Amino acid sequence: LAFCGGLAVLFVGRVAPLAFLLAFLPYSFSSSLLRPVSTDALLSQQDTDTGSASALINFGNTAMGSLGMMVASLPWPNFVTGLGAIAAGCALLALLAGAITLADVRSVVGIVWDATLALVAIMIISALLEQAGFFRWAALHMARHAGGSGRGVFVAVILLATVVSAFFTNDATVLIVTPIVLEMVEALGFRREAFLPFAMACGFMADAMSIPLAVSNLTNMIVVRYFDLSFARFALMMLLPSLACLGVTTLVLLGYYRREIPRRVDASGLGEPAAAIRDPFLFRVGVAVVC
Numbered sequence: 001l002a003f004c005g006g007l008a009v010l011f012v013g014r015v016a017p018l019a020f021l022l023a024f025l026p027y028s029f030s031s032s033l034l035r036p037v038s039t040d041a042l043l044s045q046q047d048t049d050t051g052s053a054s055a056l057i058n059f060g061n062t063a064m065g066s067l068g069m070m071v072a073s074l075p076w077p078n079f080v081t082g083l084g085a086i087a088a089g090c091a092l093l094a095l096l097a098g099a100i101t102l103a104d105v106r107s108v109v110g111i112v113w114d115a116t117l118a119l120v121a122i123m124i125i126s127a128l129l130e131q132a133g134f135f136r137w138a139a140l141h142m143a144r145h146a147g148g149s150g151r152g153v154f155v156a157v158i159l160l161a162t163v164v165s166a167f168f169t170n171d172a173t174v175l176i177v178t179p180i181v182l183e184m185v186e187a188l189g190f191r192r193e194a195f196l197p198f199a200m201a202c203g204f205m206a207d208a209m210s211i212p213l214a215v216s217n218l219t220n221m222i223v224v225r226y227f228d229l230s231f232a233r234f235a236l237m238m239l240l241p242s243l244a245c246l247g248v249t250t251l252v253l254l255g256y257y258r259r260e261i262p263r264r265v266d267a268s269g270l271g272e273p274a275a276a277i278r279d280p281f282l283f284r285v286g287v288a289v290v291c
Contacts, residue, residue, distance in 0.1 A: 006091050068086070132279045157202065162205050170207060209242065
């Protein structure tokens with residue numbers, strides 16, 4: 001299924017956006033099943049130290065993601081062609097290596113079906129909130145309360161990415177918050193050199209702060225179910241590591257990008273937060289669901 005999806009993207013993905021979506025959907029669904037397989041294999045070898053297992057899993061995902069970005073940055077004829085070739089190639093490699101079988105898929109689906117459905121539900125809620133203008137509204141509010149300080153805006157972006165990653169998964173931060181933040185930075189009149197720190201802040205916090213809650217990451221959901229942990233117990237166990245991670249990452253980002261971040265900003269170029277709300281009814285319903 002993943003191989004066929006990759007081939008479909010390769011040959012018909014450029015026809016139209018809908019064609020790309022339909023072609024990529026089978027690959028996205030089938031490839032997502034590989035993650036529970038690898039997670040389950042690692043956790044089955046870990047009786048007590050779940051933190052080490054979770055760290056190893058996240059490191060593996062980050063390493064493979066970095067490798068994927070390097071391959072995607074090669075001089076392909078176009079992005080869709082490159083994506084289709086990578087998808088088909090990876091699926092074929094997994095098939096030839098015998099990395100996963102139908103029996104594995106059935107076994108893992110029985111273990112993680114509830115976590116997967118929960119993740120899908122969270123992503124749907126995130127998409128609805130974005131459609132209502134919630135994240136843009138939040139970003140404008142935080143930028144206006146920074147008091148004209150460039151570093152204040154930077155910290156506000158970090159906090160926004162932290163909250164979204166913790167409650168709506170890190171995918172929501174990367175796909176929804178990052179474009180909004182970059183648009184906000186452009187509206188503030190920052191130099192092009194200042195765009196990178198804010199993009200990196202979203203990217204780093206998406207990964208670093210996907211650990212506080214059981215709903216922050218698919219891996220967390222699997223860990224909670226596998227070890228029969230309650231939502232509150234998992235949050236309590238990860239409280240200190242999350243705070244330490246937030247503090248250290250914020251200090252490192254502020255220190256590393258201290259020259260690129262403007263000292264003062266003019267927030268008059270930003271629109272009113274209320275104007276960011278596209279659908280008031282959906283906005284109120286979304287906020288009520290989240291709360």
